[in-house]
Amino acid sequence: MKLLLISPGWPKGRLWGELGFKFPSLSLAAIAAATPPHWEVALCDENVEPLDVAGHADLVAITAMTPQAPRAYEIADQFRARGIRVVMGGFHASNLPDEALLHVDAVVVGEGDLVWPRLVSDFERGTLQPVYRPDAMLDMADLPVARREIFAGKGYLLTNTLQTTRGCPFDCEFCSVTAFYGRKYRERPVEQVLTELEVLRKQNSFAFFVDDNLVANRRYALSLFSAMKGMGFKWLSHAPIDFAGDPELMRAAGESGCIGMFVGFESLNQESLVAMGKVTNQATSYLEQAKVFRDHGIGILGSFVLGSDGDTPAIFEPILRFCEEARIEAAIFPILTPYPGTKVRERLEKEGRITSNDWRDYDMGHVNFIPRGMSAAELQAGHDWLNRSFYSFSSMYRRIFKLHRSVQVFAPMNFGFRSAIRRTAKVMG
Structure with a gap:
């Protein structure tokens, strides 16, 4: 099974997209760490590399801030048109889950660390739910160590x-x-x-x-x-x-x-x-x-x-x-x-x-x-x-x-x- 993590690009001509120094998404590395070991995990960050929407994936997970949301929805629509399930999390989807669900199969509301293993298990059983919310705030002692190997070769200024x-x-x-x-x-x-x-x-x-x-x-x-x-x-x-x-x-x-x-x-x-x-x-x-x-x-x-x-x-x-x-x-x-x-x-x-x-x-x-x-x-x-x-x-x-x-x-x-x-x-x- 392959999980593709995606960080959408910024709209063209926006300051944060034009900055030459790029930083990786720590939240996606945390999701990678919470993913069961029998899954292959890959990352595509459109801010440093092009996205192959025709590439293979069993499950796609996207995180996006508000200005990236329209691009996230475009990406989700393209993968879903191929029959691939898409999950979205982050600040924007957490605050507007109903909007996000017009484009994705499931939304993670709030901190994803606790619910991600359950979401993956549901996906494997074919019982993916539309919304996943943690029942409590994460105990920081249980915070998974980020899988930074997914950043390799991306050209980030600092990982x-x-x-x-x-x-x-x-x-x-x-x-x-x-x-x-x-x-x-x-x-x-x-x-x-x-x-x-x-x-x-x-x-x-x-x-x-x-x-x-x-x-x-x-x-x-x-x-x-x-x-x-x-x-x-x-x-x-x-x-x-x-x-x-x-x-x-x-x-x-x-x-x-x-x-x-x-x-x-x-x-x-x-x-x-x-x-x-x-x-x-x-x-x-x-x-x-x-x-x-x-x-x-x-x-x-x-x-x-x-x-x-x-x-x-x-x-x-x-x-x-x-x-x-x-x-x-x-x-x-x-x-x-x-x-x-x-x-x-x-x-x-x-x-x-x-x-x-x-x-x-x-x-x-x-x-x-x-x-x-x-x-x-x-x-x-x-x-x-x-x-x-x-x-x-x-x-x-x-x-x-x-x-x-x-x-x-x-x-x-x-x-x-x-x-x-x-x-x-x-x-x-």
């Missing part, structure tokens, strides 16, 4: 991705993580993580923890960082900006090899932060907090959500100036996107402000709702200007061309984003 925690104790209005993983924060035993890291170290000294908030449990994070000290890793992950307020934990992260964190600043407007539920952020402390990250050798990939109700056309230039003054090494500037399953979508639907359900445009680079403080055209223009300006050579020089250990990651990242932004503009333009 040393791993997960130590799931869930987030916060509930930001725009975020779909809580709906998928829940607010209960669950940790994988540190000993298991260290064992996996020992294996990964044989491949590469870089690692990326995909956790949405690696430091939410201080005691757990401190234990992990202390144990990693001396292993020789250079690693990145996600953390809130108030991480800077814990000197001991920050020092432990830096000493364990942390060279970068994805940090959600989201807004320079405190009222907007409160409205979106970003309770840990104090905009007046951003400059000082960013300096603390840098002083510990940790660069920042910042995120600023554009288009909140308190935003006007006057927000764009101050964000750029702040990033340059704070020397934010890299950043993304997502347009507020009402993803299925989020509180912001529920609110905007009630207010009659959603203007498009073309999922291809739910890529954080297009306006799909009626903004309150500016026109949709002004929001789109501001987003595009901010991206071009932040990744201009002059801004890059002001922000990253200083002696700092994180430059080894963030300098190539800046050039990668710059090239992708230019290609996106050319395709869409």
Whole structure:
């Protein structure tokens, strides 16, 4: 029996599809690990290779984020036309299972790790069900070690991705993580993580923890960082900006090899932060907090959500100036996107402000709702200007061309984003 795992390509001309550096789907590697050993497992990632829809497979499993959903449905339709069963999971299908079932035979809602063996068993018996939902959240001690051998030969920049925690104790209005993983924060035993890291170290000294908030449990994070000290890793992950307020934990992260964190600043407007539920952020402390990250050798990939109700056309230039003054090494500037399953979508639907359900445009680079403080055209223009300006050579020089250990990651990242932004503009333009 052969299982074909598929990661659909991004719509043409979207920033995330144009980026030269590609990362693999850890969720598909986890599904591969939960698949019975008598199955042959193969992966096709359309972001790095073409898909042969005429190829052999007994079962096809697809994961997709919202902007990839239309392509996922096209793929599913093609395989089903040949009589091959198709299963879909991930954030989009979990939030809109009825929509997905118009194109696939079964949908996995939520975490797939627990239900996948049952789904495969049902398929083998010819009793595949339309919807599979786990009865409980996965105990992280039972998280299967990803089968990274399926990534071989794909040309990924980095395959040393791993997960130590799931869930987030916060509930930001725009975020779909809580709906998928829940607010209960669950940790994988540190000993298991260290064992996996020992294996990964044989491949590469870089690692990326995909956790949405690696430091939410201080005691757990401190234990992990202390144990990693001396292993020789250079690693990145996600953390809130108030991480800077814990000197001991920050020092432990830096000493364990942390060279970068994805940090959600989201807004320079405190009222907007409160409205979106970003309770840990104090905009007046951003400059000082960013300096603390840098002083510990940790660069920042910042995120600023554009288009909140308190935003006007006057927000764009101050964000750029702040990033340059704070020397934010890299950043993304997502347009507020009402993803299925989020509180912001529920609110905007009630207010009659959603203007498009073309999922291809739910890529954080297009306006799909009626903004309150500016026109949709002004929001789109501001987003595009901010991206071009932040990744201009002059801004890059002001922000990253200083002696700092994180430059080894963030300098190539800046050039990668710059090239992708230019290609996106050319395709869409």
